[in-house]
Amino acid sequence: MHIHSTSTAILKYILCLYIVVLATACTNTEKSDKFRIYFRGEDRHKEQIFTLADLSQGYVDATQQGEVLDSDICYDLYYHKGVYYDIDRPDKIKKYILKNGRPALESSCEIAQMTEIETHTWINDTILAVIGLDSKHRNPVYAFIDTKEFKVKQYGEIPIPDDNSYQRTSIGFAAVAGDVMYITYVYHQLSADSYTTSEAINLITLDYPQMTARHNSSNNRSTYEMKNGRHQPTMAIGADKKFYFLTNTSSGFGQMEHIPSGVLRANMKEENLDDHYFVNITDTLKGCYPTAIWHVWNDIFLLKCERTDLMSSWEDYLEERVFEYYALNVRNNSLTKLDLPLDTPWYTNNVLVDNDVAYIANNAEDGYTFWLFNPKDNSLKKGLKLDPSVKRIFSIDLN
Numbered sequence: 001m002h003i004h005s006t007s008t009a010i011l012k013y014i015l016c017l018y019i020v021v022l023a024t025a026c027t028n029t030e031k032s033d034k035f036r037i038y039f040r041g042e043d044r045h046k047e048q049i050f051t052l053a054d055l056s057q058g059y060v061d062a063t064q065q066g067e068v069l070d071s072d073i074c075y076d077l078y079y080h081k082g083v084y085y086d087i088d089r090p091d092k093i094k095k096y097i098l099k100n101g102r103p104a105l106e107s108s109c110e111i112a113q114m115t116e117i118e119t120h121t122w123i124n125d126t127i128l129a130v131i132g133l134d135s136k137h138r139n140p141v142y143a144f145i146d147t148k149e150f151k152v153k154q155y156g157e158i159p160i161p162d163d164n165s166y167q168r169t170s171i172g173f174a175a176v177a178g179d180v181m182y183i184t185y186v187y188h189q190l191s192a193d194s195y196t197t198s199e200a201i202n203l204i205t206l207d208y209p210q211m212t213a214r215h216n217s218s219n220n221r222s223t224y225e226m227k228n229g230r231h232q233p234t235m236a237i238g239a240d241k242k243f244y245f246l247t248n249t250s251s252g253f254g255q256m257e258h259i260p261s262g263v264l265r266a267n268m269k270e271e272n273l274d275d276h277y278f279v280n281i282t283d284t285l286k287g288c289y290p291t292a293i294w295h296v297w298n299d300i301f302l303l304k305c306e307r308t309d310l311m312s313s314w315e316d317y318l319e320e321r322v323f324e325y326y327a328l329n330v331r332n333n334s335l336t337k338l339d340l341p342l343d344t345p346w347y348t349n350n351v352l353v354d355n356d357v358a359y360i361a362n363n364a365e366d367g368y369t370f371w372l373f374n375p376k377d378n379s380l381k382k383g384l385k386l387d388p389s390v391k392r393i394f395s396i397d398l399n
Contacts, residue, residue, distance in 0.1 A: 035352070037062065037361075038077055038394045047073055051101070051399065054384070055352075055359045055370045061387035067102045075231075077103065079397040080122055083147070090114035090132055090143075095150050107150040111143040114155075118171035119227050123208070131158070131174045131183065140169055140185060142211065159213045160185060160204055168195070172225025173235035173245055177268050181208045184225050184235075184245060184266070186254075197224045197254045201247060201264065205271040217272040222247035222262055224254030226291065231347045231394065232304075236295040238330060241268050244301060246290040249282075250308060252317065253289075261289045263303075263328065279333050281305065291323070291346055297356040299331040300375035306346065317346040325360065327375060339380060340371060345392060352396040359383065361393045368393060 033051035040047045041063040048066035069077075076088040077096070084103040086094035090111040096103035114132040118140065121129050128145040140158040145151065160169065165187075172184035182205055187198040200220040206213055225245050228234040235245035243266040249256040263279040266272070281290050285305065292304040303326045310322040321342035326335045341364035343350075350361040358373040367388030372381040 034399055035359075036079065036397050036399055037066075038079070038397070039066070039390050040392050040394070041389045042391060045071060045074070047075070047394075049101070049103070052384075055396075056372060056381070056383040059385045059387070061389065063387065063389040069103060070105075073103070075394060077394070078120075078229075079395065081125055082399075085128070087117060087120050087128075087130060090117055090130070093130070093145065095147070109145060109150050109152060111152055111155065114141055114143060117230075119174050119229050121174050121176065121229065123176045127153075129174060129176070129181075131171050133169070138166075138168055140171055140183070142174075144209065154209065154211075156211055158183060158204065158206070158211070160202070161216060165189075166198070170197075170224065171227065172201070173228035173243070175235070175237075175243065176208050177241075179208050180214065180271065181206045181211070182243065182266060182268070182271070186224050195255065197249075197256050199223055199256065199259060201225060201273070203266050203271075203273045215271045219264060219273040219275060219278075221260075221275075221278045222249065222264060223256055223259055224249055226253055232292040232349050233294060234292065236293045236301060238295055238301070239298050242266065242274075243268065244293065244295070244330060246293050246303075248289050248291065250289045250306070252306075252314060263290065263293070263301075263330075265330075279328065279330075279335075281335075284335060285326070288324075292349075292351070294351050294353055294358060296327075296353050296358045296373070297375045299329050301328045301330060302326075302351060302353075302358050302360075302373065303328050303335075304343075304351070307342070310342075318344075320344055321364070325373075327373070327378065336378060338371075338373060341365070348393060349395040350393050352398070354398060359396065361396060363393070 032053045036051045047069045050062040050066035076086040077084045084096040094108045095106050097106045117132045119131050130143045134141045143152050144154040146153045167190040168188040170186050174183045184203050188195045200218040201223045202218045205215045226234045247261050249259045249261045260280045260282045262281040265274040265277040287309040288305040290303050290305050294302045307322045321344045323343040325338040343362050352359045360371045368386040370383035372383050
């Protein structure tokens with residue numbers, strides 16, 4: 001009897017050890033998928049998510065292996081700390097948790113007094129800030145959403161200077177550092193079928209979380225920053241802890257083509273726009289306007305630029321290969337063109353920076369290829385090739 005009990009105990013121990021090892025193996029398998037790609041194939045109404053361990057080599061048919069999303073999800077997902085959010089419409093902001101690799105709707109909330117969303121930023125892991133326009137589509141407003149309870153915890157107006165001379169505003173980026181929020185904006189005059197933009201871009205700083213005004217500054221060297229984070233980044237924080245952001249005055253955006261477009265800088269400590277810093281892209285790169293920016297390493301940023309000489313209509317932004325890439329050194333403002341095929345489309349976050357390397361998902365004639373840009377030696381290396389059935393990558397994220 002004693003021998004039988006001992007044998008049973010040993011068997012139970014071995015069984016428990018096996019379960020622990022198996023669970024550990026499963027966990028390690030899930031964690032080995034370092035990257036996640038949000039994309040669609042030929043069907044514009046069938047979006048997918050695919051996770052994988054390596055972007056530096058190989059060939060993958062992602063449409064055959066990716067998780068198919070619910071049909072009501074359309075180009076709107078943003079990934080943050082293991083959760084997907086739909087931040088496209090203020091009347092229905094949604095939170096999706098992952099269940100067996102697929103986003104499943106957990107909850108939603110509404111920002112009742114906001115008519116449209118301009119930009120958003122995560123202040124921390126539990127507070128999502130959404131910046132939009134008021135009920136008249138005129139002045140900027142904000143909402144702070146508790147991502148745990150998924151409720152609007154605070155709402156109010158952003159007190160920009162108002163002399164009653166404008167009909168609308170546009171927001172560029174919003175960011176919080178310490179107890180200060182930074183927001184860039186411009187004013188617009190509206191006509192029956194068009195608009196004009198103010199000849200200066202502005203930065204307002206506010207106390208966070210009280211949202212009382214601290215300082216306002218303007219810069220007339222350029223104007224109009226596209227909405228940061230709405231599918232592509234137009235602002236990146238450098239190693240010097242300053243904000244580097246893009247302006248685009250082309251006919252498709254700022255509609256102020258007589259004013260140059262480029263890269264401006266906002267000083268975090270001084271809470272102002274830097275009057276002494278401007279990289280003039282349109283004059284340096286004839287026919288180019290910047291559309292996205294990523295900080296890669298030290299003083300090196302990556303720019304995605306539109307080639308207006310290759311464009312004839314608005315649809316070209318989304319369907320034609322009219323984009324090229326440049327490395328910008330903000331120490332000496334030098335621009336180096338990357339030897340990559342022309343890319344498409346605009347309005348995607350198709351670059352991921354990890355360990356000082358930029359993974360660029362380039363959509364050439366033969367489909368998507370990931371190129372690895374190393375800023376330390378300006379080298380480019382061809383990486384993962386995706387099957388041509390992938391037609392548009394919306395975003396690339398770290399798990």
